[in-house]
Amino acid sequence: MRSSNSSSFKEEDLKKEAASPSSASSTADSRFNQTLRSVHGLLKGRSFPGKVLITRRTDPQDGSILRSPNTNRNFSDNDTGSSDHMDEFVQDELQSRSNASTTSSFSKIKVSSYTSENSSKEVEKPPMGARATDSARLMKFTKELSGTTVILDNLRELAWSGVPPYLRPTVWRLLLGYAPPNSDRREGVLRRKRLEYLDCVAQYYDIPDSDRTDEEINMRRQIAVDCPRTVPDITFFQQAEVQKSLERILYIWAIRHPASGYVQGINDLATPFLVVFLSEYLEGSIDNWSMADLTPEKISSVEADCYWCLSKLLDGMQDHYTFAQPGIQRLVFKLKELVRRIDEPVSRHMEDQGLEFLQFAFRWVNCLLIREIPFHLVSRLWDTYLAEGDALPDFLVYIFASFLLTWSDKLRKLEFQDMVMFLQHLPTNDWSHLELEMVLSQAYMWHTMFKSSPSHLAS
Numbered sequence: 001m002r003s004s005n006s007s008s009f010k011e012e013d014l015k016k017e018a019a020s021p022s023s024a025s026s027t028a029d030s031r032f033n034q035t036l037r038s039v040h041g042l043l044k045g046r047s048f049p050g051k052v053l054i055t056r057r058t059d060p061q062d063g064s065i066l067r068s069p070n071t072n073r074n075f076s077d078n079d080t081g082s083s084d085h086m087d088e089f090v091q092d093e094l095q096s097r098s099n100a101s102t103t104s105s106f107s108k109i110k111v112s113s114y115t116s117e118n119s120s121k122e123v124e125k126p127p128m129g130a131r132a133t134d135s136a137r138l139m140k141f142t143k144e145l146s147g148t149t150v151i152l153d154n155l156r157e158l159a160w161s162g163v164p165p166y167l168r169p170t171v172w173r174l175l176l177g178y179a180p181p182n183s184d185r186r187e188g189v190l191r192r193k194r195l196e197y198l199d200c201v202a203q204y205y206d207i208p209d210s211d212r213t214d215e216e217i218n219m220r221r222q223i224a225v226d227c228p229r230t231v232p233d234i235t236f237f238q239q240a241e242v243q244k245s246l247e248r249i250l251y252i253w254a255i256r257h258p259a260s261g262y263v264q265g266i267n268d269l270a271t272p273f274l275v276v277f278l279s280e281y282l283e284g285s286i287d288n289w290s291m292a293d294l295t296p297e298k299i300s301s302v303e304a305d306c307y308w309c310l311s312k313l314l315d316g317m318q319d320h321y322t323f324a325q326p327g328i329q330r331l332v333f334k335l336k337e338l339v340r341r342i343d344e345p346v347s348r349h350m351e352d353q354g355l356e357f358l359q360f361a362f363r364w365v366n367c368l369l370i371r372e373i374p375f376h377l378v379s380r381l382w383d384t385y386l387a388e389g390d391a392l393p394d395f396l397v398y399i400f401a402s403f404l405l406t407w408s409d410k411l412r413k414l415e416f417q418d419m420v421m422f423l424q425h426l427p428t429n430d431w432s433h434l435e436l437e438m439v440l441s442q443a444y445m446w447h448t449m450f451k452s453s454p455s456h457l458a459s
Contacts, residue, residue: 141167150174150181160387162380169280172273173305175386176312190305197252197304204255205248216255219262223250230267234286234375237271241291245299246270249307257314260321265366269313272370272382273306313386317393320365327393328365332357334397335404342401342446346408353416360423364400372403373428377436384440398443398450406439 141164144155155174163171173179178193179186209217227243227250236242249270254262275286281298282289291299314320319327336357340347350357363371368385370378388395404411407426414422428435 137161138164141171145170148183150183152181156387156389159383161383163383165279165379168276168379168383169305172276172309172382172386175389176309178305178308178312193308194301194304197307198300200252200256200307201248201300204252215261219254220247220251222264223247223254223262223267226250226264226267231271231370231375236286236289239291241299242274245274245291245303245306249274249303249310252307253310253314257311257318260318263321263325265363266310266314266321268367268370270306270310271375272378273309274302276379277302277305277309316390325366328362329358331365331393331397331400332361335361335400338397338401338446338450339404341450343405343408346405346411349412350419353414353419355416355419359420361400361404363424364403365396368396369399369403372426373436374431377431377433380433380436381440395443395447398447399439401446402439402442405442406435 137158140158144150144158145167152174155171159171159175170179173190174181178190180189212220224247227246228238230243230246231237237246246267250262250267253266254260278289278294281294281302294302317327319325320331321327336347339350339357369381373381384399385392404423407422410422411419
């Protein structure tokens with residue numbers, strides 16, 4: 001039985017509305033407010049009094065209502081069973097309005113459903129990594145990883161929106177092709193590759209300088225200089241054993257890839273792998289980690305996994321680090337073109353000020369934004385990187401454009417010198433997963449818009 005509050009309006013009310021436009025507007029507002037209260041009652045677990053037509057969009061009043069972007073109706077965890085009172089009309093209406101509140105062209109958007117409007121309201125921020133640890137997603141990951149053979153396309157689809165931290169080592173190995181999808185072969189392959197890395201250490205690293213060329217000696221010295229500079233604001237990376245592990249990984253990679261050798265910036269790319277694979281053996285905050293707590297065998301296994309995964313990653317973008325780094329220059333050019341097409345006023349202002357994209361974006365591409373965001377967000381960003389697979393270099397352009405245009409309004413007000421300083425010291429220290437998800441969400445939408453027009457970046 002429906003409530004009298006939600007029954008149709010009386011005939012005399014309709015006559016009043018027709019006679020007085022201001023009265024009609026007031027009555028419409030009253031209807032809407034009543035509707036809004038009813039919907040909020042539903043979302044908070046109360047029964048739903050009959051059919052209600054939602055005629056305006058409003059922001060959720062409670063952050064708990066915001067759920068996975070893969071669902072169109074966003075109910076809190078306590079609403080299980082409370083929707084029994086909803087009839088089909090209400091369900092259809094809620095779903096259509098919820099769909100309308102997101103970008104209609106992208107019904108399969110992969111990341112957070114937080115919009116820029118939502119983020120500007122007083123919406124409770126989810127706990128760190130909440131998107132990756134949603135219980136339904138955990139079940140999907142567990143199901144995908146428990147099979148005899150992992151279907152990598154399904155795993156990529158899940159990983160794109162974030163991987164639960166304790167599953168990240170396994171998922172990253174699979175996404176990079178380091179560990180085989182077949183579970184029966186996985187342990188044997190990892191054991192063999194770790195032994196192969198040990199052989200490389202003995203062959204290339206644990207030898208006297210008299211057995212090295214002058215170029216190799218200089219390269220090792222440069223690596224030894226760069227390792228203490230790697231992620232300097234995280235005390236864990238200042239430990240001597242951590243720096244020694246990085247040095248071994250980077251030197252062996254450079255020796256085995258003579259076309260590029262060691263290039264500054266590759267040291268940054270090794271750090272996410274080191275932290276993720278160490279997380280299998282060290283618990284708690286990275287601030288409390290100590291390499292002294294690990295046996296040499298575990299350290300060797302972690303190094304091996306880092307080395308092989310770094311190699312897999314760089315195989316898809318090695319021209320980023322060959323002579324003159326043509327891959328980076330190409331991406332920076334595409335970034336400039338994309339920004340021009342997305343936000344012409346910002347592009348024109350930067351050009352009028354004489355700012356070249358290479359002056360700030362070279363480091364972004366060289367280090368894949370590791371130096372631009374808080375380190376605790378890097379692993380989440382790399383979930384998306386690795387899920388992109390071979391398509392990563394192309395998708396990076398959209399991530400960088402989304403990242404840059406986060407400050408579109410600010411940039412239009414700055415002159416050359418201030419703009420350079422701002423872009424080289426971006427205010428991301430207080431960023432949470434929310435801001436990062438916004439960048440990835442925007443990048444995905446732009447990629448969806450432009451991918452069917454590949455010539456849009458070729459002018």
